[in-house]
Amino acid sequence: MRLRKLLPTYLLASAYAFLLVLPLLTLLSASLRAEGDLYAPGLLPPHPTLEPYREALSRYPLPRFLLNSLLVSTAVTLGVLATSLLAAYALTRLRFRGREALFGLAVALLLVPGEVTFLPLYLLVDRLGWLDTYAALTVPFMASPLGVFLLRQYLRTLPEDYFDAARIDGATHWQALRHVALPLSAPALGALAALTFIGTWNMYLWPLVVTKSREMQTAQIAVNFILNEEVARWNVVAAGAILVLLPTLIAFLLAQRAFVRGIALGGLKG
């Protein structure tokens, strides 16, 4: 009875989901085909092979590209979590002149679209001598107005009593931050971490302009490189792209809740 009522939903959702995922499925299919089978019709490869993966891995330092992306995304995420929590703590638990103005500045900076400042940022990073280094890929993004904003709003919802109790026990602000604010804001930090990690992993324009040598390129730029090198060998291109997709896909499947919450919260900014 209930199943019968749900049947149209199941059918429609399945058909729609299939169509949405189809471009990824055909990519996966191409990555499992030998060059001779590349244009054979059908979604399933006629003679599945891992040869394209072997070739992609032997012709390109894909592990290095992925490691670069992982290092950069992890460093930026940790940086954003630390700087945002510190600032948010001061903006909620410390009293000083100009506090509201500083929060206002963070809100105003929310409006600054990062993509548009890439040109002067490039010139600045060039002057600092950071071109083609990890510093260029990480340091400018280690503070996030969105992070400060979200965590400040979150800390404000925590009951005063916890902090008062800590202060009565003689805790310093550092200790209150470490033992009260940090554990209590775990859900907000998780959402912010997911949002920051995927945003950094997805950066394209910035790594494209600040990396010069092969060894410094991130996975995304590597995809562009492989696509240009392998003009007609789409199976190798597809294998490379699938290898670049895997880490984010796995992270998404493992931490879907944090991702969804992060995007729902960060939707304010986008």
Add this chain to the structure above:
Amino acid sequence: MALVLARKGVGRKGEPWSALPFLLPAYGLFLLFMVLPVLEALWLSLHREDLFGRGREWVGLGNFQEVLARPEFWKSALLTLKFALVVAPLELALGLLAALLVYRPYPGVAFFRTLFFLTTAVPTAVAAVAWGWFLHPVGGWANRLLAGLGLPPQPWLTSPDLALYTLGVITAWAGVGFTAILLTAGLQNIPEEVLEAATVDGASPWTRFFRITLPLLSPTLFLVGLLVVLKSLTAFGQIHLLTRGGPAESSMVWIYRVYQDAFFNFQVPLAAAEALLLFLVLLLLAALQFWLIGRRVHYAA
């Protein structure tokens, strides 16, 4: 309790020095890598390198005048507008369909949510390559599906008449997960009682959707639509990977023009002026979005 503590000095007015180490990391980085670059872009856009190299001379709004007098600039601005007008409605429609299918719990909903939200986990470059293959003239499924319907194959990315629209579809596809997540949250905020009351009154599912759900969702839809427009105005990766702004500059959108002028034509001051103009447009849209969020928060409170 708070009163006692306040007298002990916890809530005292001046803790500026103890606040500094907390604030410095975030605000130092903001100043150096956000505020300074914007100011520098402004400075750059008001100067020009003199003919023989090193020095820079003040040209006032000269760069802006020059940019605004270029037909290529207006062509790019128009292409960007067209692109946003393709992406936004399509992404909203696709995202809304997905959200409608998963916003209410039923056995198996988690599975469909995962599939519908999946594109948020697909890096731009991977999305571009997946579509590059999907649209491949020989091996791609797009033309095969068309052939199955008895339609001729299309030059998706190689025709100047089609490339921008194709890129728009790809961009909308890549954003479905994002839009679906936000609209699912929006649909879940519509009070169930309103819909139940309408059902009791004998309203059909279509009436309920068009008369109740859609009007109640429209503020969210507008806000998400604005977000999608903002994102589409700075779409770069998929264009760089698939068309390089071509064919015949038919996908040379605004942000790509900035990139091209700065890194290939070496016209940094002009590129800075173009970037600032784009910045202005984005700022206005973002301010509109903020104002709307503020109003909505106000309503909710």
